[in-house]
Amino acid sequence: MSAVTDTAFEPALSVKDLTTVFETPGGPVTAVDAVSFDVMPGEVLGLVGESGSGKSVTLRSLMRLVHAPGKVAGTVLWQGRDLLSMRERELRRVRGGKIAIIFQEPTTALNPVLTVRVQIEENLRAHTSLDGRQRRARAIELLDLVGIPAAERRLGDFPHQFSGGMKQRVMIAIALASNPRLLLADEPTTALDVTIQDQILKLILDLRDEFSMSVVFVTHDLGVVAQTCDRMAVMYAGRIVESGSVTEVFSEPHHPYTRGLLGSVPRGGAERTLLTSIEGTPPSLAAIPAGCAFHPRCDFAVERCIERRPALEAIAPGRMVACFRQADVAAEAAAT
Amino acid sequence: MALLSFIARRLLQLIPTLAFILVVIFVLVRLLPGDPASAILGDRARDADVVRINAELGLDQPLPVQFLVFVKNIATGDFGNSIHLKVSVASLIADRLPVTLMLTIMAALIALVLSVPLAFVAATRRGRLADNAIRGSFQVGLSMPVFYVGLILLTVFGAQLHWFPVGGFGNGFFDQLYHLFLPALTLALSLAAILMRNLRAAIIGVVDAEYVDFARAKGLRSRVIMTRHVLRNALISTINLFGLQVGTLLGGAVITETVFAIPGAGRLMIESIYGRDYPVVQGLTLALAVVVSLTFLLTDILQAWLDPRVAQ
Numbered sequence A: 001m002s003a004v005t006d007t008a009f010e011p012a013l014s015v016k017d018l019t020t021v022f023e024t025p026g027g028p029v030t031a032v033d034a035v036s037f038d039v040m041p042g043e044v045l046g047l048v049g050e051s052g053s054g055k056s057v058t059l060r061s062l063m064r065l066v067h068a069p070g071k072v073a074g075t076v077l078w079q080g081r082d083l084l085s086m087r088e089r090e091l092r093r094v095r096g097g098k099i100a101i102i103f104q105e106p107t108t109a110l111n112p113v114l115t116v117r118v119q120i121e122e123n124l125r126a127h128t129s130l131d132g133r134q135r136r137a138r139a140i141e142l143l144d145l146v147g148i149p150a151a152e153r154r155l156g157d158f159p160h161q162f163s164g165g166m167k168q169r170v171m172i173a174i175a176l177a178s179n180p181r182l183l184l185a186d187e188p189t190t191a192l193d194v195t196i197q198d199q200i201l202k203l204i205l206d207l208r209d210e211f212s213m214s215v216v217f218v219t220h221d222l223g224v225v226a227q228t229c230d231r232m233a234v235m236y237a238g239r240i241v242e243s244g245s246v247t248e249v250f251s252e253p254h255h256p257y258t259r260g261l262l263g264s265v266p267r268g269g270a271e272r273t274l275l276t277s278i279e280g281t282p283p284s285l286a287a288i289p290a291g292c293a294f295h296p297r298c299d300f301a302v303e304r305c306i307e308r309r310p311a312l313e314a315i316a317p318g319r320m321v322a323c324f325r326q327a328d329v330a331a332e333a334a335a336t
Numbered sequence B: 001m002a003l004l005s006f007i008a009r010r011l012l013q014l015i016p017t018l019a020f021i022l023v024v025i026f027v028l029v030r031l032l033p034g035d036p037a038s039a040i041l042g043d044r045a046r047d048a049d050v051v052r053i054n055a056e057l058g059l060d061q062p063l064p065v066q067f068l069v070f071v072k073n074i075a076t077g078d079f080g081n082s083i084h085l086k087v088s089v090a091s092l093i094a095d096r097l098p099v100t101l102m103l104t105i106m107a108a109l110i111a112l113v114l115s116v117p118l119a120f121v122a123a124t125r126r127g128r129l130a131d132n133a134i135r136g137s138f139q140v141g142l143s144m145p146v147f148y149v150g151l152i153l154l155t156v157f158g159a160q161l162h163w164f165p166v167g168g169f170g171n172g173f174f175d176q177l178y179h180l181f182l183p184a185l186t187l188a189l190s191l192a193a194i195l196m197r198n199l200r201a202a203i204i205g206v207v208d209a210e211y212v213d214f215a216r217a218k219g220l221r222s223r224v225i226m227t228r229h230v231l232r233n234a235l236i237s238t239i240n241l242f243g244l245q246v247g248t249l250l251g252g253a254v255i256t257e258t259v260f261a262i263p264g265a266g267r268l269m270i271e272s273i274y275g276r277d278y279p280v281v282q283g284l285t286l287a288l289a290v291v292v293s294l295t296f297l298l299t300d301i302l303q304a305w306l307d308p309r310v311a312q
């Protein structure tokens, strides 16, 4: 299935030097720092990293959903056009129609005073030519698709009448409403139990197969990454520190941080496992260590790591790492 | 469904409220300084006459009996007669109350028309020139007493520019609207300032909400986002405040009616209190209290309609 990552294809989304800075009273804070990645048509890219590493801000920045005091720089090419500089009117056609986002928090993402039906149908009204009756039918179909029982009856319900997991499904239904070409999913299955989670993941993969929808999948669950993603990128303190195909990264991590994350995942990676906590805490964005941001927690750290910041460099086709000692890390991983 | 049962429940609550209002009015009127008999007969009345008048008015009965009679009369629409004007209180209220209602409704509408768009502009240009200008001028409006604003408007637009009449009520609906415009504007200004401030803060609280971002992520037009997602949520608290302000608005109507010589319930109330015309005071207070309770009811329903969580 990862044959779709063939380099002959143009990327669906191409992110270059995405940088998001928040002006705070304590000075500017860089939540996303020169992040670059491509997503191919039909590809599922997993974005992993500890809490606060900038995954959600990255997704929001792509869609221009960061508001003051945040500032976004860089380019986000979607079918050759830069989302960050395009006019509001054009952006509107892309948002929700071509690129859809699933927020991390289902409880706050739905408008409390509008029925689920209104919130689904307004998306359809903006991006499809369906008439009223067709929109209603499509809304029922969508709720059904994400596994909401008695979909037709629940159409007139308000968000507070749904449980957390149900709200998450409603949000997924809204995101999928107009058959987006790219889905930005921010931990879309966290509030769901395992059966439903599998069902939603299968739904997303089916849509990928059917419409060659691309997905950027933010998750804490490395099992889910192994199970659903083609490629993965690991974020630390606002930067991507390692990326590559899931198989390669899992079998041979080149960054000590990735290695730490994978530490508890059994070989094969099929088990459902949460990120292991690595010793130490992620740095506060206001005080990112000089040199390699990971050095205070790194077993491999040497003098150089404190003085200079390692650049994200290609070590093989489609394989990037930002670590001075990546070769040693990989060698040690192979030895154990 | 949820809304209908909410309305039903809310209507039921009106019963104890009205009962409470009746008791309070009954007690208050009897606490007014001076007694009706001396109001009718003058201060140098003979004791025998006072006794006779008190008997006629039923004031010699024990209080519980007086209360029952009071409730019975009100239930049958009999509010008694005015001591000075020699007409039934019911007909006086029917005559004067609509004027006041018209004035306050107009004032409320003007306040809404002024405050909603301006709050919107101020909130979306937060901290910029437009915001500061709007907030500054409303602050001035808020700090000036009603009668003073009324006098200024009256002098400028009435006496000097002759755009509007300087007083009175006029004949026919449109002429009346015309006559009431300046008084209603006077009355509206401070309410508009209060609503503006509240709504501006509410909008600012809502525009950055996640669900508004999610609405943006759907690719909706900003007009749809602003009305359906932002304004609707922001208005919930403002509607509530609006309901609470109606009492204040009626109080302001008393002053405005005096400044502009409008024959409304407010002026009648003042005259009746000075004249110790207690049946009129009693009837009017009751009528105004009912108006206020009904407004509460209305704003509660409106709020429940805007916010489905309220009706739960």
Ligand SMILES: Nc1ncnc2c1ncn2[C@@H]1O[C@H](COP(=O)(O)OP(=O)(O)OP(=O)(O)O)[C@@H](O)[C@H]1O
Pocket (backbone or CB within 6 Å): A022, A024, A029, A031, A049, A050, A051, A052, A053, A054, A055, A056, A057, A058, A069, A070, A104, A285
């Ligand atoms: N509006 C804001 N102002 C200032 N800082 C912000 C703002 N929004 C996010 N941040 C900061 O940006 C950093 C990245 O946050 P982000 O939500 O992207 O993390 P995350 O990787 O999604 O974490 P999690 O796994 O907990 O969801 C955090 O340190 C956060 O404090």
Ligand code: SF4
Pocket (backbone or CB within 6 Å): A255, A256, A257, A292, A293, A294, A295, A296, A298, A299, A300, A301, A302, A305, A310, A322, A323, A324, A325, A326
């Ligand atoms: S660059 Fe140095 S500190 Fe950073 S991860 Fe590599 S070895 Fe560790």
Ligand SMILES: [Mg+2]
Pocket (backbone or CB within 6 Å): A055, A056, A057, A104, A186
């Ligand atoms: Mg997040």
